[in-house]
Amino acid sequence: MRTVTVGTRRSQLAVIQTEWVIQRLQKNIPEDWKLELEKMITRGDQILHVTLSKVGGKGLFVKEIEQALLDERIDLAVHSMKDMPGEQPEGLTFGAVTLREDPRDCLLSRSGLKLEDLPENAIVGTSSLRRQAQILAFRPDLKVEPVRGNLNTRYKKLMDGQFDAIVLAYAGIQRMGWEDKVTQILSEEVMLPAVGQGALAVQCRFNDHEIMEALQRINDLETEQTVSAERTFLHAFEGGCHLPIAGYAVLVEDEIRLRGRVAHPSGRTVLKGERKGKNPEEVGRLLAKDLMEKGARKLLDEVREGEEQ
Numbered sequence: 125m126r127t128v129t130v131g132t133r134r135s136q137l138a139v140i141q142t143e144w145v146i147q148r149l150q151k152n153i154p155e156d157w158k159l160e161l162e163k164m165i166t167r168g169d170q171i172l173h174v175t176l177s178k179v180g181g182k183g184l185f186v187k188e189i190e191q192a193l194l195d196e197r198i199d200l201a202v203h204s205m206k207d208m209p210g211e212q213p214e215g216l217t218f219g220a221v222t223l224r225e226d227p228r229d230c231l232l233s234r235s236g237l238k239l240e241d242l243p244e245n246a247i248v249g250t251s252s253l254r255r256q257a258q259i260l261a262f263r264p265d266l267k268v269e270p271v272r273g274n275l276n277t278r279y280k281k282l283m284d285g286q287f288d289a290i291v292l293a294y295a296g297i298q299r300m301g302w303e304d305k306v307t308q309i310l311s312e313e314v315m316l317p318a319v320g321q322g323a324l325a326v327q328c329r330f331n332d333h334e335i336m337e338a339l340q341r342i343n344d345l346e347t348e349q350t351v352s353a354e355r356t357f358l359h360a361f362e363g364g365c366h367l368p369i370a371g372y373a374v375l376v377e378d379e380i381r382l383r384g385r386v387a388h389p390s391g392r393t394v395l396k397g398e399r400k401g402k403n404p405e406e407v408g409r410l411l412a413k414d415l416m417e418k419g420a421r422k423l424l425d426e427v428r429e430g431e432e433q
């Protein structure tokens with residue numbers, strides 16, 4: 125008999141994702157174990173009105189949940205892989221990476237017009253430099269403005285008329301059951317996804333062998349390997365999800381094919397590359413090296429300087 129506490133943020137998307145993991149895990153644990161969902165209110169959730177970077181960045185949500193794991197207040201934590209920093213605290217690990225859902229981004233526009241048909245100067249809401257850069261590379265005549273908040277808040281801002289369109293991850297839309305709100309799924313060619321987008325990370329204590337064993341059964345090997353290539357690529361630039369970097373890998377036969385982009389937020393420069401290979405980390409490292417040779421370092425230094433001002 126064991127009660128396993130599963131922690132997550134309290135946003136609707138986070139709760140749906142966690143319930144999904146609990147459901148799958150239920151079939152893979154001893155019958156007398158009980159799984160309990162714990163919705164955690166993090167400081168990040170309480171101070172949504174301040175610029176997140178001023179209070180420690182997006183990693184703040186994650187850090188508080190990780191502390192709860194280390195303190196044994198919870199036994200498992202479910203996160204969007206895309207929000208996870210490169211390094212985990214000592215003692216924690218991903219017990220499972222779950223099967224990736226559709227990794228692409230999508231456009232929700234009030235007029236129902238697609239990205240290519242939006243009128244000149246139309247305002248697209250996104251706070252992601254990756255999305256901003258790729259939108260402007262494709263349509264330099266559009267305006268991009270930041271939008272914060274959870275999915276419900278962002279959708280409300282669109283409907284209130286603050287933006288003509290917003291860009292969101294299709295995986296999140298599907299989990300919310302919002303497919304009918306989507307105007308267009310953006311192709312990989314136009315909008316290469318974020319590293320880890322569409323996959324969930326189930327985090328636990330490294331020495332909790334019972335849990336590690338159960339999680340192994342819901343791990344998806346293909347997602348684990350492709351995401352590993354993407355994350356190695358991203359972290360070679362010493363940057364997190366706030367940099368204009370995209371990376372997406374698939375398994376083709378028994379090889380990993382990784383595509384990556386490093387862009388200037390203006391969209392004027394988008395460095396692109398592709399690598400194939402059997403070893404995920406090596407593929408990630410080599411693609412990062414290719415893009416460094418094309419000038420990625422200098423480009424990102426410019427972005428970082430812009431942030432400090």
Ligand SMILES: NCc1[nH]cc(CCC(=O)O)c1CC(=O)O
Pocket residue numbers: 204205206207291292293294295296320321322323
């Ligand atoms: N940036 C926030 C975030 N983190 C994870 C998702 C949902 C999709 C996923 O799990 O990759 C979203 C929403 C979005 O970007 O539209």
